[in-house]
Amino acid sequence: MDLNFDSQKIIYLDNAATTFPKPREVLEQATDAYARFGVNPGRSGYDLCLVAGELVFETRKALATFFGGDKPERLVFAANATDALNLAIQGLLGRGDHAITTTVEHNSVIRPLDHLRRDHGVEVDFVPFEQGGLVDPDEIARRFRPNTKLVVVNHGSNVIGTVQPVAEIGRRCRERGILLVVDAAQTAGVLPIDVEAMAIDVLCFTGHKSLLGPTGTGGLYVRDGVEVRHTRVGGTGVHSAYPFHLDEYPYRLEAGTGNVLGIAGLYFAQQYLARRGVSEIYRHEMELFAILQAGLEKIDGVTLHGTTSLEHRLPVLSFTVAGRDPGDVGQLLDVDYNIASRTGLQCAPLIHQQMGTGERGTVRLSVGPMNERAHVDAAVAAVTEIAADVHAPA
Numbered sequence: 001m002d003l004n005f006d007s008q009k010i011i012y013l014d015n016a017a018t019t020f021p022k023p024r025e026v027l028e029q030a031t032d033a034y035a036r037f038g039v040n041p042g043r044s045g046y047d048l049c050l051v052a053g054e055l056v057f058e059t060r061k062a063l064a065t066f067f068g069g070d071k072p073e074r075l076v077f078a079a080n081a082t083d084a085l086n087l088a089i090q091g092l093l094g095r096g097d098h099a100i101t102t103t104v105e106h107n108s109v110i111r112p113l114d115h116l117r118r119d120h121g122v123e124v125d126f127v128p129f130e131q132g133g134l135v136d137p138d139e140i141a142r143r144f145r146p147n148t149k150l151v152v153v154n155h156g157s158n159v160i161g162t163v164q165p166v167a168e169i170g171r172r173c174r175e176r177g178i179l180l181v182v183d184a185a186q187t188a189g190v191l192p193i194d195v196e197a198m199a200i201d202v203l204c205f206t207g208h209k210s211l212l213g214p215t216g217t218g219g220l221y222v223r224d225g226v227e228v229r230h231t232r233v234g235g236t237g238v239h240s241a242y243p244f245h246l247d248e249y250p251y252r253l254e255a256g257t258g259n260v261l262g263i264a265g266l267y268f269a270q271q272y273l274a275r276r277g278v279s280e281i282y283r284h285e286m287e288l289f290a291i292l293q294a295g296l297e298k299i300d301g302v303t304l305h306g307t308t309s310l311e312h313r314l315p316v317l318s319f320t321v322a323g324r325d326p327g328d329v330g331q332l333l334d335v336d337y338n339i340a341s342r343t344g345l346q347c348a349p350l351i352h353q354q355m356g357t358g359e360r361g362t363v364r365l366s367v368g369p370m371n372e373r374a375h376v377d378a379a380v381a382a383v384t385e386i387a388a389d390v391h392a393p394a
Ligand SMILES: Cc1ncc(COP(=O)(O)O)c(C=O)c1O
Pocket: 016, 017, 080, 081, 082, 083, 106, 108, 154, 156, 157, 158, 183, 185, 186, 206, 207, 218
């Protein structure tokens, strides 16, 4: 293992996988807090433990507010978006229920639903997206049935960057008393999210992408009145003599010792986001992204997939190069140009099936808060050379 690996030389355009690098000040503040009071929060009454508990509570409060929620206790910490989505989907659906989702989803939605379908008699409908990668809310509403319990939708695509009209979908669900679960893995921290205004019942997020926290963090905000069944139980630090897991939030969905270092990271990352401004970060990313997309679009032999609209969009794109396997293109970008991309199906097989890229996938580039103009220029130049090379005489 080369712990002296020089990450400075990498042009990192894989921010949809995780944002990198994280703001150094966030990492330093979190490590310092953990070094000073990284004990087990909520388990004892000594001062150190109370301070650790306060840090966890203040982070709940900050994140709940960030998402437009007014109940900090309904902000539940989880290991990542996948964990949060499993808690929500498994804790809300049961035998005989019908769920609706879309073909834009990540496997962290598809697989929990498919397991419930195969093993627990849950019925699932997958609504295809329209031309341009957006799902029509009316198409979802047309599939409502008397036993529809839940709609699960992706907010921002990790493959083509489209941002779904969640508020419109939420309004249709609310009119019918159907719950809406939103996968905000790609949007939390870079697009405004308001659970009330968007009629979201359960918001699932990850901490290590645009929220700029460490990996191993994430969670869900569960609207007041929505009761998610617990699917894992254990120690909570309170009411230890009671034989069953507590129903009160956040204990209801949290069991065992939490990720205090990671939560400290989320806390200080919230301060970073407030200083730099979420809308300013989005503006910065989209400005670079527009240059990247326009540059790639002009290259002979390069096809952009999904959409090229900059409206309702995250700074994520998928492309292929005629005559080249996407995996090979990614390898060339890495080995010859030090550019980090993501190739293949990006854990979202249905979107690729619908786009006709289901066999080999695409090359994905995604811009993050730490990228600069030189990074996107380098990517355009590299893909230009790779595409030209395919047809070059030997
Ligand atoms: C749309 C979407 N949903 C869910 C996830 C899963 O997030 P995590 O790996 O943090 O569980 C990802 C991660 O790439 C994603 O892009």
